[in-house]
Amino acid sequence: MREAGVTMVNVGIFSWALLEPAEGQFDFSRTDRLLKLLHDNGIAADLATPTAAPPAWFFRAHPQALPVDRDGRTLSYGSRQTFCPSSPAYRTAALRIARALAERYADHPAVAMWHIHNEYGCHNAACYCDTSAEAFRRWLQAKYGDDLDALNHAWGTTFWSQWYYNWDEVLPPRATGADPNPAHLLDWRRFCSDELLSLYTAERDVLRAADPSTPATTNFMVNFSIEALDYWRWAPELDIVSNDHYLRSSDPESEIDLALSGDLVRSMAGGPWLLMEHSTGAVNWQPVNRAKRPGEMRRNALAHVAHGADGIAFFQWRAAKAGAEQWHSAMLPHAGTDSQIWRDVVQLGADLKALAEVRGSTTTAQVAVVWDWNARWAMEQPSQPNGELRFVDLVRDWYRPLWQARVAVDFVRPDSDLSSYRLVLVPSLYLVDDTGAANLAGFAERGGTLTVGFHSGAVDENCHVQLGGYPGAFRDVLGVHTDELFPLLPGETLSLTGAIPADATATAWSERVRLEGAEAVASYADGPLQGVPAVTRHSPGDGTAWYVATRPDSETLAALLARICDEAGVEPVVATPVKGIEAVRRTGPDADYLFLIDHGGIGGEVPTDGVELLTGKDVSGWVTVPAGGVAVVRETR
Numbered sequence: 001m002r003e004a005g006v007t008m009v010n011v012g013i014f015s016w017a018l019l020e021p022a023e024g025q026f027d028f029s030r031t032d033r034l035l036k037l038l039h040d041n042g043i044a045a046d047l048a049t050p051t052a053a054p055p056a057w058f059f060r061a062h063p064q065a066l067p068v069d070r071d072g073r074t075l076s077y078g079s080r081q082t083f084c085p086s087s088p089a090y091r092t093a094a095l096r097i098a099r100a101l102a103e104r105y106a107d108h109p110a111v112a113m114w115h116i117h118n119e120y121g122c123h124n125a126a127c128y129c130d131t132s133a134e135a136f137r138r139w140l141q142a143k144y145g146d147d148l149d150a151l152n153h154a155w156g157t158t159f160w161s162q163w164y165y166n167w168d169e170v171l172p173p174r175a176t177g178a179d180p181n182p183a184h185l186l187d188w189r190r191f192c193s194d195e196l197l198s199l200y201t202a203e204r205d206v207l208r209a210a211d212p213s214t215p216a217t218t219n220f221m222v223n224f225s226i227e228a229l230d231y232w233r234w235a236p237e238l239d240i241v242s243n244d245h246y247l248r249s250s251d252p253e254s255e256i257d258l259a260l261s262g263d264l265v266r267s268m269a270g271g272p273w274l275l276m277e278h279s280t281g282a283v284n285w286q287p288v289n290r291a292k293r294p295g296e297m298r299r300n301a302l303a304h305v306a307h308g309a310d311g312i313a314f315f316q317w318r319a320a321k322a323g324a325e326q327w328h329s330a331m332l333p334h335a336g337t338d339s340q341i342w343r344d345v346v347q348l349g350a351d352l353k354a355l356a357e358v359r360g361s362t363t364t365a366q367v368a369v370v371w372d373w374n375a376r377w378a379m380e381q382p383s384q385p386n387g388e389l390r391f392v393d394l395v396r397d398w399y400r401p402l403w404q405a406r407v408a409v410d411f412v413r414p415d416s417d418l419s420s421y422r423l424v425l426v427p428s429l430y431l432v433d434d435t436g437a438a439n440l441a442g443f444a445e446r447g448g449t450l451t452v453g454f455h456s457g458a459v460d461e462n463c464h465v466q467l468g469g470y471p472g473a474f475r476d477v478l479g480v481h482t483d484e485l486f487p488l489l490p491g492e493t494l495s496l497t498g499a500i501p502a503d504a505t506a507t508a509w510s511e512r513v514r515l516e517g518a519e520a521v522a523s524y525a526d527g528p529l530q531g532v533p534a535v536t537r538h539s540p541g542d543g544t545a546w547y548v549a550t551r552p553d554s555e556t557l558a559a560l561l562a563r564i565c566d567e568a569g570v571e572p573v574v575a576t577p578v579k580g581i582e583a584v585r586r587t588g589p590d591a592d593y594l595f596l597i598d599h600g601g602i603g604g605e606v607p608t609d610g611v612e613l614l615t616g617k618d619v620s621g622w623v624t625v626p627a628g629g630v631a632v633v634r635e636t637r
């Protein structure tokens, strides 16, 4: 670890069975030894509560703490992340082990941070048992002020004879013979996120009581993997926001997914954050697990730094000989130190040391992208006009051209303060409440540029359709009125015509838009909506509001967003484009740091002046980014 420049280690994340061999009996000998060893070598510990993996004895004593899935199947112990979040026995046991660890190690000089649980909501985020049903009802009673009629109205339960006369009749959305009620399903997802959050805060409070000064975190996975948590609600509860990110072998542009993840977590943290996990090489949980290409691990790690990470960690230190993750890569591979991965890990340790001064700096963006879990959950429910659409894909459609154009973005909530942005993008916001809709409209009316993607503003916070024409909540600010939706079948393509690339096409979605103040920028050239506007531009108040009423092909969307950025006065991080090179700037009180990462495999030269920190060399006029490599320049101000 010293050779690799390791400064902090996560200890004991899934060690419950070893720490507490029998209920209430603790064995800290291993942890004592490990913490001493780390401390003697100048390495800090992020000491974990092991509550993501309750031991077998716990479930033998408390079988009712096993989770039940929506089909009524009780799951077994024998893996990890398998427990009922609402189980009182689980909560008691989790807080007992957290308290025991906190009391023993609060003053230990190695302990620099508390790591609570692990990736809440990964694998199993919901339990449908009777205890969970009671907890769900309590959550609903608090939300609806004990007023069952309010719930009935919010859920629209006159439909399909779902009206409830008694609170006891209300259940989790268990498997039924036909589609569930959308508002019921949405409240359930909100409840599941809150229920896990309450477990986090309960453990955190136990740790704080014994150790008020050591910060606590839990590791998020913000973009594709853990859909179950509304991280906007979670982030303020963490002392340090940390995130995990893994590449998907099937994704040919995983560097874009990584960048999106980094920007999202930085936005949630409101500044620097910690990368708690990524991999040195292949993972083990995909159909085929691709190894990283030469230099890819370094590019990944430094791209996380570029997007705001102030520390880089890996799952895992040593590749396991046994167990479910025996084929997952590690810093120290099965082959030992005579391996490329080990040499790369040692190199990365030196790189991170050279970048130490970057810590604390952050990115400023002129563009904000709206990201909302309620909208995501609602649009991905059954019985939608186009059930093929995924929120993350729609956001990435828009993020990709901005990344390619080297435009910095923040992610925001619909109700965030937008006053510092020139351009606000809403790729997909199926659901929005009145406050969010008014905030976004107000931004445009006060002079900002707002751009909204199709089928946004369709329903309110209870999944009730906004009547009077689509896109409901955004009709006025966009100056359009749609009377009917025309989603496209998979493989169906429409041609577009207008002030866009000549061969522009669109898939997935179209709608019969009528202009009510807006102008048409592009229209359908064929199909049932020939001549109908597909992209519109309106001038509400002092600003501009665009509506992209279809899913344009990537070149067309890129051209459109380039024009919108240009008109809104958005400037890229570096003006000169160098193909394949990602450019991100972190700004600190004393210096600006320009990160240039070559994903294209060719490298290039980028105009700048200052000092390149990885080599320590002065740069004047331009810096060379090596093929497949990275340059980080402390720019002359």
Ligand code: GLA
Binding pocket: 118, 119, 244, 246, 277, 283, 284, 315, 325, 328
């Ligand atoms: C998750 C977990 C880790 C490990 C990795 C494997 O992110 O937190 O414990 O299982 O995945 O990729």
